[in-house]
Amino acid sequence: MARTDSQLDHPAVVGWDIGGAHVKASLVVDGRVHDVAQWAAPLWQGLAHLDAAIDAAIERWPGFGQARHAVTMTAEMTDLFPDREAGVHALVLRLAQRLGEATRFFAGRAGWAGAVDGPARWRDVASANWLATAFQVAARHPEALLVDIGSTTTDLIPIRGGAPAPHGRSDAERLASGELVYVGVVRTPLCALARRMSFGSERYNVMNEFFATTADVFRLTGELDPEHDQHPAADGGDKSLAASCRRIARMIGMDARDADVAAWVALAERWRAAMLVEITANLARVAAQAGLPPDAPIVGAGCGLFLARELSRHGSHPFLAFHSVAGLDAAATDPVHRWADTCAPSVAVALLLDRSSSCG
Numbered sequence: 609m610a611r612t613d614s615q616l617d618h619p620a621v622v623g624w625d626i627g628g629a630h631v632k633a634s635l636v637v638d639g640r641v642h643d644v645a646q647w648a649a650p651l652w653q654g655l656a657h658l659d660a661a662i663d664a665a666i667e668r669w670p671g672f673g674q675a676r677h678a679v680t681m682t683a684e685m686t687d688l689f690p691d692r693e694a695g696v697h698a699l700v701l702r703l704a705q706r707l708g709e710a711t712r713f714f715a716g717r718a719g720w721a722g723a724v725d726g727p728a729r730w731r732d733v734a735s736a737n738w739l740a741t742a743f744q745v746a747a748r749h750p751e752a753l754l755v756d757i758g759s760t761t762t763d764l765i766p767i768r769g770g771a772p773a774p775h776g777r778s779d780a781e782r783l784a785s786g787e788l789v790y791v792g793v794v795r796t797p798l799c800a801l802a803r804r805m806s807f808g809s810e811r812y813n814v815m816n817e818f819f820a821t822t823a824d825v826f827r828l829t830g831e832l833d834p835e836h837d838q839h840p841a842a843d844g845g846d847k848s849l850a851a852s853c854r855r856i857a858r859m860i861g862m863d864a865r866d867a868d869v870a871a872w873v874a875l876a877e878r879w880r881a882a883m884l885v886e887i888t889a890n891l892a893r894v895a896a897q898a899g900l901p902p903d904a905p906i907v908g909a910g911c912g913l914f915l916a917r918e919l920s921r922h923g924s925h926p927f928l929a930f931h932s933v934a935g936l937d938a939a940a941t942d943p944v945h946r947w948a949d950t951c952a953p954s955v956a957v958a959l960l961l962d963r964s965s966s967c968g
Contacts, residue, residue, distance in 0.1 A: 620676070621678055626681040632953070633665050639935075641934055646951055680736050695734070714740050720964070750769060753906050754766075763787065763789075795821055799814055808867075820856050825856070825880055843855060902924045905920075931946075934952075
């Protein structure tokens, strides 16, 4: 996690993206992103994980109480709650208690909701984090395609005429349109990506068990940043290359000792290719639905940004990292910039609230 000056000596906004698996937060001071952080928070296990993330942010940023807070969320979808309305209600209540009654909740095109009216406006508040990121992209690039590949999901959002132009708004509508693809680079079970897989000279049916995840794949390909690898492995074991080989081998009924490491890396590459095929098919569908020009840039975000960059190389779209549209134009090796890419919705809601306050 990036870290800069922790003292909030100037008017500040903390942007929050409350997901079901992670809580992400960004500190914006005087319109500039100063720090970004992410904490693993399996909220399906209870709101104590949300409290722990807020406590960590308070420790990280002394003076936290003087900041304004902008929130977006997707965690209302977790099975902790009976339905999305109840999820938004519970999250708004807990966040207002912890962050203050002045906390603002991003409601997409409807603007901002407060602690009082947030629950009643749950349809606008629910699962709007991708839209916050898209608004930030649209402010810099009137024609673009946002590709945010995270730990669990992929968002493919067209930007047309300087505004987000999604075909759907709710998760259900975006699943239908192809703008939401339920694959990511950490938590996706490998059995969700392919029914059969080649290994050596044979093709195997894939075991429909939670034996391995995409984190095992991207550990073996060397592309998953260890700082983004925050959730337990499928078997609760360690995250060494040997353990990832063991888990991937189980997917086709084998043990790691049945082949050498190079063979398991090659199998991981095939899983990677299967994931890219699914994202590419949906990306082409989304771009066609929106009538995007072929030279519209792909703006990549998420811990799977490396895959978004590859998608641009396979087509005619130039590539930009999200941090460049968030006003962070220096080298992407800067930790703040890398974490801004990973936690794009939290950065976006902070900048959007900061901008609306300045204009108002």
